[in-house]
Amino acid sequence: xxxxxxxxxxxxxxxxxxxxxxxxxxxxxxxxxxxxxxxxxxxxxxxxxxxxxxxxxxxxxxxxxxxxxxxxxxxxxxxxxxxxxxxxxxxxxxxxxxxxxxxxxxxxxxxxxxxxxxxxxxxxxxxxxxxxxxxxxxxxxxxxxxxxxxxxxxxxxxxxxxxxxxxxxxxxxxxxxxxxxxxxxxxxxxxxxxxxxxxxxxxxxxxxxxxxxxxxxxxxxxxxxxxxxxxxxxxxxxxxxxxxxxxxxxxxxxxxxxxxxxxxxxxxxxxxxxxxxxxxxxxxxxxxxxxxxxxxxxxxxxxxxxxxxxxxxxxxxxxxxxxxxxxxxxxxxxxxxxxxxxxxxxxxxxxxxxxxxxxx
Amino acid sequence: xxxxxxxxxxxxxxxxxxxxxxxxxxxxxxxxxxxxxxxxxxxxxxxxxxxxxxxxxxxxxxxxxxxxxxxxxxxxxxxxxxxxxxxxxxxxxxxxxxxxxxxxxxxxxxxxxxxxxxxxxxxxxxxxxxxxxxxxxxxxxxxxxxxxxxxxxxxxxxxxxxxxxxxxxxxxxxxxxxxxxxxxxxxxxxxxxxxxxxxxxxxxxxxxxxxxxxxxxxxxxxxxxxxxxxxxxxxxxxxxxxxxxxxxxxxxxxxxxxxxxxxxxxxxxxxxxxxxxxxxxxxxxxxxxxxxxx
Amino acid sequence: xxxxxxxxxxxxxxxxxxxxxxxxxxxxxxxxxxxxxxxxxxxxxxxxxxxxxxxxxxxxxxxxxxxxxxxxxxxxxxxxxxxxxxxxxxxxxxxxxxxxxxxxxxxxxxxxxxxxxxxxxxxxxxxxxxxxxxxxxxxxxxxxxxxxxxxxxxxxxxxxxxxxxxxxxxxxxxxxxxxxxxxxxxxxxxxxxxxxxxxxxxxxxxxxxxxxxxxxxxxxxxxxxxxxxxxxxxxxxxxxxxxxxxx
Numbered sequence: 001x002x003x004x005x006x007x008x009x010x011x012x013x014x015x016x017x018x019x020x021x022x023x024x025x026x027x028x029x030x031x032x033x034x035x036x037x038x039x040x041x042x043x044x045x046x047x048x049x050x051x052x053x054x055x056x057x058x059x060x061x062x063x064x065x066x067x068x069x070x071x072x073x074x075x076x077x078x079x080x081x082x083x084x085x086x087x088x089x090x091x092x093x094x095x096x097x098x099x100x101x102x103x104x105x106x107x108x109x110x111x112x113x114x115x116x117x118x119x120x121x122x123x124x125x126x127x128x129x130x131x132x133x134x135x136x137x138x139x140x141x142x143x144x145x146x147x148x149x150x151x152x153x154x155x156x157x158x159x160x161x162x163x164x165x166x167x168x169x170x171x172x173x174x175x176x177x178x179x180x181x182x183x184x185x186x187x188x189x190x191x192x193x194x195x196x197x198x199x200x201x202x203x204x205x206x207x208x209x210x211x212x213x214x215x216x217x218x219x220x221x222x223x224x225x226x227x228x229x230x231x232x233x234x235x236x237x238x239x240x241x242x243x244x245x246x247x248x249x250x251x252x253x254x255x256x257x258x259x260x261x262x263x264x265x266x267x268x269x270x271x272x273x274x275x276x277x278x279x280x281x282x283x284x285x286x287x288x289x290x291x292x293x294x295x296x297x298x299x300x301x302x303x304x305x306x307x308x309x310x311x312x313x314x315x316x317x318x319x320x321x322x323x324x325x326x327x328x329x330x331x332x333x334x335x336x337x338x339x340x341x342x343x344x345x346x347x348x349x350x351x352x353x354x355x356x357x358x359x360x
Numbered sequence: 361x362x363x364x365x366x367x368x369x370x371x372x373x374x375x376x377x378x379x380x381x382x383x384x385x386x387x388x389x390x391x392x393x394x395x396x397x398x399x400x401x402x403x404x405x406x407x408x409x410x411x412x413x414x415x416x417x418x419x420x421x422x423x424x425x426x427x428x429x430x431x432x433x434x435x436x437x438x439x440x441x442x443x444x445x446x447x448x449x450x451x452x453x454x455x456x457x458x459x460x461x462x463x464x465x466x467x468x469x470x471x472x473x474x475x476x477x478x479x480x481x482x483x484x485x486x487x488x489x490x491x492x493x494x495x496x497x498x499x500x501x502x503x504x505x506x507x508x509x510x511x512x513x514x515x516x517x518x519x520x521x522x523x524x525x526x527x528x529x530x531x532x533x534x535x536x537x538x539x540x541x542x543x544x545x546x547x548x549x550x551x552x553x554x555x556x557x558x559x560x561x562x563x564x565x566x567x568x569x570x571x572x573x574x575x576x577x578x579x580x581x582x583x584x585x586x587x588x589x590x591x592x593x594x595x596x597x598x599x600x601x602x603x604x605x606x607x608x609x610x611x612x613x614x615x616x617x618x619x620x621x622x623x624x625x626x627x628x629x630x631x632x633x634x635x636x637x638x639x640x641x642x643x644x645x646x647x648x649x650x651x652x653x654x
Numbered sequence: 655x656x657x658x659x660x661x662x663x664x665x666x667x668x669x670x671x672x673x674x675x676x677x678x679x680x681x682x683x684x685x686x687x688x689x690x691x692x693x694x695x696x697x698x699x700x701x702x703x704x705x706x707x708x709x710x711x712x713x714x715x716x717x718x719x720x721x722x723x724x725x726x727x728x729x730x731x732x733x734x735x736x737x738x739x740x741x742x743x744x745x746x747x748x749x750x751x752x753x754x755x756x757x758x759x760x761x762x763x764x765x766x767x768x769x770x771x772x773x774x775x776x777x778x779x780x781x782x783x784x785x786x787x788x789x790x791x792x793x794x795x796x797x798x799x800x801x802x803x804x805x806x807x808x809x810x811x812x813x814x815x816x817x818x819x820x821x822x823x824x825x826x827x828x829x830x831x832x833x834x835x836x837x838x839x840x841x842x843x844x845x846x847x848x849x850x851x852x853x854x855x856x857x858x859x860x861x862x863x864x865x866x867x868x869x870x871x872x873x874x875x876x877x878x879x880x881x882x883x884x885x886x887x888x889x890x891x892x893x894x895x896x897x898x899x900x901x
Contacts, residue, residue, distance in 0.1 A: 134450060137395075138585045138589050145582050317458045525763060527749075539761055
């Protein structure tokens with residue numbers, strides 16, 4: 001192997017390793033009982049969602065609290081397009097005829113859902129990307145709320161607060177795995193692309209990047225749109241896995257879950273997103289078992305309901321306090337010496353009184 | 361004409377609540393660069409304190425709400441946010457999200473997730489005649505209390521030594537410390553004041569809706585967030601005004617939108633917010649101390 | 655325990671390292687009351703790090719700092735001024751969103767006595783330009799006026815020691831002259847003054863002692879006329895040692 005080939009191989013290592021991990025997980029689950037398979041499928045769907053969030057948050061350093069809104073939008077779009085017209089007339093009698101007649105195959109509906117989410121993401125993101133990081137984060141909350149309230153009230157099209165049932169259940173273990181692999185590949189391609197690299201540079205030092213001529217706003221916007229697409233796809237997968245769509249599913253609890261997954265896994269790298277999704281899925285599974293409890297003799301031991309959620313929040317806080325870069329530490333798997341984010345620079349000039357607001 | 365006055369009073373009273381909430385959030389952001397999502401839980405816990413005591417005595421319930429909110433604020437500061445001082449605002453925001461989630465879920469574990477009815481301040485649930493127009497007394501009281509608290513907070517900030525220290529710390533924390541301003545004191549004060557504001561908001565919300573539920577603070581805070589962004593992060597008057605405007609806008613839209621579009625008024629508010637932000641990304645009253653280096 | 659002749663600032667073997675970079679090495683000296691001591695050196699010599707470490711804004715790696723006989727070990731930033739040392743930092747760092755008088759009052763924030771108001775008036779007498787603008791936003795002042803404000807603010811804490819980091823930076827020559835006149839006046843009241851300066855001329859003119867700092871070390875020290883006459887002066891300032899050792 002020439003040196004150039006070795007370097008290319010090294011650069012591709014994270015992609016290969018992460019894909020291998022997903023495939024390994026899916027393979028292992030194939031031999032597991034059905035219940036476990038369903039849990040793993042859900043974990044892989046969450047993986048797509050977290051990767052979607054990472055594409056924006058990880059590369060730009062700006063957290064978005066609105067991605068679950070994109071999940072909802074895409075889920076409903078896909079549901080409306082892929083549900084059998086007969087089902088639709090039962091749940092949504094007032095649905096406009098054009099929509100009521102559509103009966104698309106699953107994957108097409110999924111792409112349509114993702115595309116719709118991407119378009120809305122582009123539109124909503126446009127005014128937000130010029131905001132400073134923290135203002136943009138806060139503003140993304142409104143995306144979540146607007147989608148939640150809007151979809152929840154648009155009774156004729158979405159059924160309002162009620163569940164929409166009868167979606168084609170085409171998302172099984174391997175469908176989810178394939179989409180997970182695809183999401184990882186897309187995210188990796190983006191972060192290695194010129195746009196992704198420039199955006200990450202701006203994350204480290206915005207002023208320097210601007211001085212170098214990087215159009216931060218435009219790159220953030222592109223990342224946001226791509227992120228909306230991937231999140232949208234995850235929403236579609238979730239809906240067609242559960243077989244139902246309900247507005248309530250796509251609100252604060254899910255938002256917290258994917259953010260927790262990303263933060264705990266490590267928001268600075270794709271590996272962090274993947275690792276976070278898988279570990280927290282495992283953890284929540286264990287906590288759920290604890291809440292169900294077990295019986296010894298005649299006594300039943302169970303954790304109080306809601307303990308799992310509190311525990312997850314506590315874990316997230318502990319990680320932020322003691323290992324803020326998350327499990328993956330900002331690094332990609334397969335890159336032992338290369339850090340994606342700036343870790344402990346020793347040559348940073350001393351803090352002095354003119355660096356305004358540093359409290360430490 | 362009468363209806364317009366009623367809608368206006370309603371809008372101003374809601375605006376007042378959002379202004380108080382945004383002010384509480386802005387105050388902590390000023391001294392710590394923390395956008396405190398857990399402010400929602402200060403409101404919620406104050407609400408549940410009212411639930412515990414309203415049957416015995418109104419006064420007791422109000423006092424309990426104030427104590428609950430302030431104590432919770434100080435506890436979260438001491439345990440969750442103090443170790444994070446100096447972290448960047450993004451990290452702080454995400455942490456406050458986690459703190460909020462933790463508090464909410466723990467509350468649900470303890471008292472359950474269902475809304476509970478509270479007949480608080482029933483005496484205010486009537487109409488009064490003002491210059492020939494029948495107005496909700498509760499709205500008028502809300503406006504009065506909001507104004508009083510805004511005035512009181514302004515007085516603390518402008519006329520007391522503590523307020524001076526807080527304003528200085530908000531502009532340049534390091535320099536303030538070099539002059540002897542103690543970080544713990546100033547930050548604890550900001551949290552305490554925000555707790556007080558949250559308790560007041562809780563009282564009025566409970567009186568208006570007659571309910572407490574684990575998410576009661578959330579709606580307010582999410583919208584107040586948007587208000588602070590429009591007003592300009594880092595500016596306290598900006599936060600209050602921004603919160604006020606968003607509150608007023610949501611009520612006015614409710615009244616002005618045609619029936620079919622009313623459920624989507626949040627979307628319209630968002631569009632309006634987006635337009636403001638396109639024209640003024642730093643907000644209407646950007647804080648000078650937050651200006652970019654270049 | 656405290657006598658009038660007690661040393662106001664004592665620094666022993668102060669070393670400040672940032673990772674692999676040594677900003678200050680084994681610095682040792684003293685400042686007594688009513689003295690102006692100037693640390694002169696080019697940019698990057700370590701002057702700012704030095705003052706920052708004394709003011710506990712930056713951590714020191716090794717060494718001892720005593721203000722009015724009390725060690726600064728473990729003393730947090732906000733307590734240094736309570737030991738008697740006030741800082742006028744580089745760039746003035748006045749609070750632009752506060753008024754002039756508010757800036758001054760802030761300087762007295764550690765005090766709880768009854769004489770704050772009279773001290774305020776004294777500052778206005780000393781700096782008439784501040785009196786004129788007392789209610790204006792401090793951000794509207796000119797560079798020279800801001801420097802006066804920063805000094806006045808430092809005085810409000812009734813310090814035994816005032817430390818100034820590059821007070822002439824960004825100021826017009828006349829403003830610089832006024833600043834140094836003020837420093838002389840302050841010295842005559844018994845306050846010790848430590849100035850870090852790139853602008854050697856002014857500092858030489860008023861200082862009782864100068865220390866030349868270069869690459870983190872004090873290469874020459876003594877009275878201004880002695881130092882200026884020393885044959886290694888240029889080398890000491892620019893860090894190039896000519897022939898022999900520069901001591």
